[in-house]
Amino acid sequence: MDNQEIRNLEPKALWNKFADLNAVPRPSKKEDRVIAFMKDFGKNLGLETIEDEVGNVIIRKPATVEHKDKKMVVMQSHLDMVHQKNNDTEFDFDTQGIDMYVDGDWVRARGTTLGADNGLGVATIMAILESNTIEHPAIEALFTIDEETGMTGAMGLKGGILKGDILLNLDTEEDDEIGVGCAGGVDITATRSYNEVSVEKGMVGYEMTVKGLQGGHSGMDIIRGLGNANKIMNRLLYNASTNFDIGITSIDGGSLRNAIPRESNAIISVDENQVAAFEADFTDNASAIHGEYKTLEEKLELSIKKIDAPEKVMDLEDQEKVLKSIYAAHNGVYRMSPDIDDLVETSNNIARIILKEGKIKIGCLTRSSVDSSKDDLANTLTAVFELAGFDVELSGDYPGWAPNMDSPILKVLEKMYIEINNQKPHVAACHAGLECGILGKNYPEMDMISFGPTIKGAHSPDERASISSAQKYWDFVIEILKDIPKAS
Template sequence: MNSDIRQLEPKQLWNKFADLNAVPRPSKKEERVIAFMKDFGESLNLETMVDEVGNVIIKKPATPGMEDRKTVVMQSHLDMVHQKNADTDFDFDTQGIEMYVDGDWVKAKGTTLGADNGLGVATIMAILESNDIEHPAIEALFTIDEETGMTGAQGLKGGLLEGEILLNLDTEEDDEIGVGCAGGIDVTATRTYNEEDATEIKIGYTIAVKGLQGGHSGMQIHEGLGNANKIMNRLLFDGFENFGLRISEIDGGSLRNAIPRESFATIAVDAVHKEAFELEIKLLADSIKKEYKTMEPDMEVIVTSVDAPAKVMDLGVQEGLTRAIYAACNGVYRMSADIPDLVETSNNIARVIVKDGNIKIGCLTRSSVESSKMDLANMLRATFELTGCEVEFSGSYPGWTPNMDSAILKVMRALYVDLNNEEPHVAACHAGLECGILGTNYPEMDMISFGPNIKGAHSPDERAQISSAQKYWKFVLEILKQIPTK
């Protein structure tokens, strides 16, 4: 299956991607991929180091005739988002990604593909290994833990890099040149509650919200995709209001930076309401599916009769929880007044866990404006504190302020027009790129971000376009030829 990937053009790129995808590389468990990358650099007899947090730096001298050009930092992150379909049997800690070709796309079998940011990593590997690609002196920077905290970028010390230009290969539209990005902060609400015995007159159900697309909680937050946690809460809220539904457990969403695709709950209602409850929840589910029929055609709401749970949530805490999740902002909070069509501030209610007397709600709040980021974070804090939760802010990272006078931007813009006979889309994005963080220790570095078309990142529908990778590869090679002199 992966052998088909190795036959794709450009082979240098796809072979390195296949090599990389054979190595398990979950965020915060990057030991194997760090060792893999260190061995790779050393096998080429290139200067290779691993810094104190686990970032890998490999340096390659300029090819003959390019010694007078500015040194370029080529940067991508080693970790990948791990998501799989519920019915996919796969262990991300031990297995390599199983890929296949579907027309013009490379996909994975029921899991994320790792093209984010594996294609960027593979690009740099191919250039480091090459003997016939013209390039200036290169400092390859492979950061860790981008997806769950950007701790690699945060831990990179000043003075390790000498490059004047940084090419970040973590953009997912091949007609886009990125010049700015959003910062972010994790907002986590927790509390405990007393469990009550379910009475003998209760009957039990499980509710499953499934089949949503999910996706990137930054780049796709404006698309109107369904959030399984919010949809589940609508069902629970309605059942409580009309039939006294009691919650036993909730397990919704997964990763902080992925729009939740699934949510599962175990609940109880009085047996006397059986027929009315089943009819009502079906009607509500049908209404929700109708609302989302365009964006979420595969949405499922499955209600199954089970034995009544032994324990349910304290009534008052349950009422506060469902109201807080209903009130909490999810999706776009504010559009940019300065950059057309750019989401300025948003929130993703990423994770909801209710079990064994404990509640945990995890959100990722993003903004390209620091004051707006904290405004929304404080709104969420107030919402959850009103229901008795303790709220913690963590993992805050800065945005990347656009520099429209960037010298490398001018080079790349002109090259893109020459190669494609059209203007690129020069824009800031609502994702969290590492450029803003890297710029704190390297403030004079001229930074830009670009990449091939990748769709459905952070979900099992992630796919990379083959023809776009070819277009992108050609662009990379031309950029390296046109790096300005020192």
């Protein structure tokens, strides 16, 4: 893997650190290597470097001479990245670095997620820590772990460790946006067992496939109405079970809770006397679904392939309950914010369905900027699944970040953005989960803001980072650090 073309991009300080970081495997919950990498980085610079009890890394750098009287700034990004790849891509995230390339104004990865979320934020902080020429106040660099699958790093950071007055979170994905709030979330896991029966003679096996969907971030992209492979697969299975004698052997759809599922596969059996009608009906249903998604999901593929008949299938009574519960479970936008234009308030992503050998597990991520609305949707999903005999567990609950439109650092960023770009930024809350709300629990007096370069397709293999935006964002960061208010 040669990422030299990435290292030659401007600003070189940023892209070189990003290339260094992307050479280190860093899946969520497996951050040992990137934690060691970051600790070595700080120590090699001669800077105070600590690892807290959960694995967050904090590196402190004194102010440059001109800014010793300024407030201390916490610059924060998360070390882990979402690992997604296309089915036909051979790649081992546990051992390989990301293979990047330049495509016009975009940096992409070959068949995998890029890690710009939140690697560009991490690289920004690294470049500033390493620089001998950038002016800045005293900095506490906070590199959190496991943001993508539980925010356990932010949750585990104890009060009193950080000394900074202002937190700059570098995890927003549009360069004209300044983030002042975000959604909280809760993981919903529904599990149950089911009875298996032997497949009778005269049945034909089929492999049913849904693939080619865009996927994407289950918070930021949920408003787009993209296809959810789990819901589409369930629709196909439900229609088939209504009209024909079928049995389901397995379903394997989606992957991570925070990624809209792109692919799903199922193994079923069909009565051999109904094969022709079943295939014709599948074609009709597939055509209808293609028609609904033709402007959003041009690469959607729905297919069936004859295979050997499976040995066992789900009992018909259990099959009916499972299919109906997934059909009834809400997916997508649940409520738009009545207070902020175009902001999704509450949503759910049916992210993962795995059914095989007598057990089924369904994983969802419910998000909301309003806790009571989050609880309402969680109750809705719990009720649906419990009616179908599932056990439902809620876990990983984390708070949202309430907007503060009177924030002093917001005023600094707004003023600086206008001076640099001759236009106003878009000040907004987002439907993603940022760590600011969690960090604010233990640091309620800290003034927080979020911003970043333009990144598209996060949490999917289509993830890409804008080169021109990275330069714009870098210039913005440098000027912000010069304009931090004086300590009182």
